[in-house]
Amino acid sequence: MIDFKELVLASHNAGKLKELQAMLGDAVRVRSIGEFSSVEPEETGLSFVENAILKARNAARISGLPALADDSGLAVDALGGAPGIYSARYADGQGDAANNAKLLAALRDVPDAERGAQFVCALALVRHADDPLPILCEGLWHGSILHEARGEHGFGYDPLFWVPETECSSAELPAEQKNRLSHRARAMALLLQRLGL
Ligand SMILES: O=c1nc[nH]c2c1ncn2[C@H]1C[C@H](O)[C@@H](COP(=O)(O)OP(=O)(O)OP(=O)(O)O)O1
Numbered sequence: 001m002i003d004f005k006e007l008v009l010a011s012h013n014a015g016k017l018k019e020l021q022a023m024l025g026d027a028v029r030v031r032s033i034g035e036f037s038s039v040e041p042e043e044t045g046l047s048f049v050e051n052a053i054l055k056a057r058n059a060a061r062i063s064g065l066p067a068l069a070d071d072s073g074l075a076v077d078a079l080g081g082a083p084g085i086y087s088a089r090y091a092d093g094q095g096d097a098a099n100n101a102k103l104l105a106a107l108r109d110v111p112d113a114e115r116g117a118q119f120v121c122a123l124a125l126v127r128h129a130d131d132p133l134p135i136l137c138e139g140l141w142h143g144s145i146l147h148e149a150r151g152e153h154g155f156g157y158d159p160l161f162w163v164p165e166t167e168c169s170s171a172e173l174p175a176e177q178k179n180r181l182s183h184r185a186r187a188m189a190l191l192l193q194r195l196g197l
């Protein structure tokens, strides 16, 4: 079991930060990397796990604190797992609306039965920048891609992600419910277990 006084969350994404903070609750005092730097590290890894480790090390180096990073994305079956680790950069850095528009266009002629997709989340926790044994936890959330946006909550691809168990898009779920069901929730549950929290 690790005894943290403080932890830095290594994300520049406001939606993610809100979810991670809610899931951690009072378990640990949380700072955000934005307090220390606005420079985002280049995500050069070939996997979610590698990118999560890279972001966690970078945040630990900058802050001097233990760091938790989340690398996540949407893997679409009909696109061979794309956009995957490139989800945030799918429309060349033009943001969520452009990413969603590009995804809808790519799937325009794909029938409902072939629109399966998974949200993927890799969490990496490092005790310090050179930690030789990062704690790694992963979570998946299965669903499918809608033909048009639905809902106002969440962030990123949420308006396009149909959640079969709740029969609505993930942007139609209240935050508390998404935070119990999502890829991030599953990864975080494993992490809290690992940490004895
Ligand atoms: O629950 C989610 N609901 C909707 N979309 C989501 C979710 N989880 C990840 N996503 C999408 C957003 C972004 O297009 C990509 C993450 O990219 P990713 O590099 O991990 O995060 P980011 O660049 O937004 O912030 P940062 O790297 O500073 O943590 O996947």
Ligand SMILES: [Mg+2]
Binding pocket: 043, 088
């Ligand atoms: Mg990123």
